[in-house]
Amino acid sequence: MDHGNTLNSIPNQRKRNICLVGSGGVGTIASLVLEKSGRAEVTSVLRSKFAVIKERGWDIESVDHGWLRGWRPTRVVSSIVDAVVPNEPFDFIVITTKQLPEAYSVAELVKPAVSPGHTSIVLIQNGLDIEVPIIAAFPNNTVISGISMIGSRVNGENCIIHDGPDELVIGTHFHDGMDRALQHQKTCEFVDLYAAGTVGPGTISGKCTFTEDMLVARWQKLLWNSTFNTLCTLLKMDVGELQSSGGRETLLIPAMWEVYAIAKAVGHAPAKEMIHHYAYRSSNDCRYRPSMLLDLENNRPMELEVLLGTPLRKAKENSVSTPILSTVYELLKAEKWRIDHEKAANILDTQNFS
């Protein structure tokens, strides 16, 4: 790794105390990798799955780690408050929840587990500007930003199907509340730790890389998330179907160019070649269903604002024309309205008959 800060001496150091919030497909694999590094002890905060995971652990079928039965991190707890042990501050808190700013504040959620000036906050989540409220709430803590390309989902009660390798890109989201060199050092430490868990016995693949320019990396990931996620959700198609339908040429690629134009206008343009790369990296028989489509199908809220709403607000501020993305956004907002409306009607129905 060439980020200029490695922790070669870490085997002699104490294990890092890590809290992981959001043990779904992405989070559970992250907790497994961190534990496999041998350098960390992970406390995983689970809510609805607490009882089952405490009793049976996770059954994991992983392209990167093989088959594991009944796997658990060092500690499993049912709330953030229960995660906290006096005088044992967390070195890192890794957040892999959905980003739904209109529903809840991530900063408020994790507050009890963050020690001011000590805990580094690692956001492995999709979306734009997700770091802003974290920095406002914790101005003296390092904020580490991560984008993940992984195929991993929860199946049934306690099973994780991990069928697309873990490719994690990590960088500092620098802010003025702390010494820059210290923010960089904490980020390097986390990258080294995670990378150590992607090699060694029982590990087939997976990688964690460091980036100097996290903002470009985030916009690069939006080339995928603002387009594949939203179009597949709107059309109820998996990745292969969207590509085969002709939509790749007429909708997907033009929409990616719109994302690129916004990124360029705000000064964080990724390499143009990434558009072709993302549009053609999956085969047409790829049955992958982007996370937003899975959310819709499973009656969960969609990450529409951080994936599309925020980039479109930046487009407006910078007079960038986005005909496809703006239409897709309005259609998905209408879809969201329909779902909310139906839910409200169902609640009323139940109340009338009870």
Ligand SMILES: CC(C)(CO)C(=O)C(=O)O
């Ligand atoms: C690119 C991918 C598949 C990585 O997990 C994703 O971000 C999503 O489906 O939302």
